[in-house]
Amino acid sequence: MIGRDAGRGRFLLIGLPWLWLGVFFLLPFLVVLRMALSDSAQARPPYRPVFDLSDGLSATLDKIAALDLENFRLLWEEPLYLDAFLTSFRLAAATTVLLILIGYPLAHAMARAPARLRPILVALVILPFWTSFLIRVYAWIGILKPEGLLNMMLRQTGLISEPLEILNTEAAILIGLVYAYLPFMVLPLYAALERLDATLIEAATDLGAPRWKAFWLVTVPLSLPGVLAGSFLVFIPALGEFVIPDLLGGSDTLMMGRSLWVEFFNNRDWPLASAVAVVLLVIVMGPIMAHHAFETRRAEAERRGGRS
Amino acid sequence: MKGLSRIDLAALTFGFAFLYLPILILVVYSFNASKLVTVWGGFSTEWYAALFRNKALMDAAGVTFRVGIVSATIATILGTMAAVALVRVPRFTGKGLFTGLLYAPIVMPEVITGLSLLLLFVAIDLDRGFWSVTIAHVTFAMCYVAVVVRSRLSTFDRSLEEAAADLGATPLRAFFSVTLPLIAPAVAAGWLLAFTLSIDDLVLASFTSGPGATTLPMRIYGQVRLGVTPEINAISTLMIGAVALVVIAVSLATRPRAAR
Structure with missing residues (x-):
């Protein structure tokens, strides 16, 4: 029974969030695209052409004709940007692999812990996520720098005589990424492993499979959705990460997120920064849509599974 | 249920040490009397005192707090609406998008x-300051709220709402007197998440902020780039500490519900 008021209420219910996301999330991408096709200028605002409502039709057409792909050509031809792209990709991939290697044993142990301990363990994984990202990255500067804690400890134990250069290298970025994104990998993994039916493993061992074989043939395949979900959640934001490469990687390491930031804030080249954004957007769009389709299908399957 | 193997225990120990040691070190060195971060010069709270004398930092904290409260509140309303629309309205135009x-x-x-929002604000000539940062935070945080509320909505019994409707309640009334009390813990958690996301954000704020609306993370970032100081540790x-207190308080307050 839907009265007219209910219909209007529903319209508002859907319309308001829709409108907000449309205006403040979808529409801005069009503005970025237009900016990416403009040219940088020494002016306020620092680009041209500037569209204006008072332009006549022909002036507007002239301005549209002035838009070009110059910035994208620059991105393609300048090795700096290609390097930034490759570095981002390599580090995001390495982070994902390392996180699976570190997160899997942790999530597995959490899922096998006594039931009353599990909520506490989950809360302990989530808690760092609630504390400031910036602060958690900052904490590593004090540890990794040449006169930092790690080098001090290594020197006192006599393992090294000269301080290791870790800060301002790719290794430092990798440590920071793994550290900051660990909860994003562990939680989906834990969710998949905790749901896993323990009797399946018992059945496998009863039938004579050694423990490692039961783990490899039963646990691992059944937890793959969790591995995939975690990988998406880590890989996509890591590609565009800014804070970690900026604070831990120093000025030599360029990642895409940092290139965008430098073009925008340091060089005040808004059009070029926008072109970097468009490229980054195109790159992450594929994984984002794949993940979305994957999650929708999983939710669908769960709903059906829950009903039966 | 078998006990934890040695591998499991090692994984737990290593995992949680990795997560918490850096934070612990940071906290310990905030009480260091020495200005050198790695040299222990005795216990001191002087950096905390210095903090409260730092007016720029205190101003930034005020801005951050106000943006957090306002943006979390708007984000919670919009996010809850979006979650209800997704779960309770079977199909509507553009649901996929x-x-x-x-x-x-x-x-x-x-x-x-961040960049795209800033360019939009420039294009529509919106003054950059408190409201532009707030809008940016709402856009980002409402999606988290929607996720949290949605998972709660999809698990609870719909028949209660139907009973209310059968008894003649309008959908709006049924929502406020039946649905909302039931999903209240999720809505509260959503607000809290939106608030912490907002007070933590550096990137969106840096792009969309203007003069007079410098947030705390922006100030901290500016100082961190100059080097590690005990004041930032403080x-x-x-x-x-504030976040830990709030999270622990909330989890204690909602525990009886969660256990049921």
Whole structure:
């Protein structure tokens, strides 16, 4: 029974969030695209052409004709940007692999812990996520720098005589990424492993499979959705990460997120920064849509599974 | 249920040490009398005192707090509406795109969202300051709220709402007197999450902020680039302490519900 008021209420219910996301999330991408096709200028605002409502039709057409792909050509031809792209990709991939290697044993142990301990363990994984990202990255500067804690400890134990250069290298970025994104990998993994039916493993061992074989043939395949979900959640934001490469990687390491930031804030080249954004957007769009389709299908399957 | 193997225990120990040691070190060194971060010069709270004398930092904290409260509140309203629409309205025009839009800001690299919002604000001539940062935070946080509320909504019994409707309640009334009390813990958790996301954000704020609306993370970032100082350790410790207190209080308050 839907009265007219209910219909209007529903319209508002859907319309308001829709409108907000449309205006403040979808529409801005069009503005970025237009900016990416403009040219940088020494002016306020620092680009041209500037569209204006008072332009006549022909002036507007002239301005549209002035838009070009110059910035994208620059991105393609300048090795700096290609390097930034490759570095981002390599580090995001390495982070994902390392996180699976570190997160899997942790999530597995959490899922096998006594039931009353599990909520506490989950809360302990989530808690760092609630504390400031910036602060958690900052904490590593004090540890990794040449006169930092790690080098001090290594020197006192006599393992090294000269301080290791870790800060301002790719290794430092990798440590920071793994550290900051660990909860994003562990939680989906834990969710998949905790749901896993323990009797399946018992059945496998009863039938004579050694423990490692039961783990490899039963646990691992059944937890793959969790591995995939975690990988998406880590890989996509890591590609565009800014804070970690900026604070831990120093000025030599360029990642895409940092290139965008430098073009925008340091060089005040808004059009070029926008072109970097468009490229980054195109790159992450594929994984984002794949993940979305994957999650929708999983939710669908769960709903059906829950009903039966 | 078998006990934990040695591998499991090692994984737990290593995992949690990795997660917490850096934070612990940071907190310990905030009480260091020495200005050198790695030399222990005795216990001192002088950096905390210095913090409260630092007017720029205190102003930034005030801005951050106000943006956090306002943006979390708007984000919670919009996010809850979006979640209700997704779960309770079987199909509507553009539902697929709507779901995608709600989901995308969570994984979208922040530099993209930040730059695109700033360019929109420039294009529509919106003054950059308190409201531009707040709008940016709402856009980002409402999606998290929607996720949290949605998972709660999809697990609870719909027949209660139907009973209310059968008894003649309008959908709006049924929502406020039946649905909302039931999902209240999720809505509260959503607000809290939106608030912490807002007070933590550096990237979106840097792009969309203007003169007079410098947030705390922006100030901290500016100082961190100049080097590690005990003063930053002190303010970090305060922020970590505040968050830990709130999260523990909330989890204690909602535990009886969760156990049921």
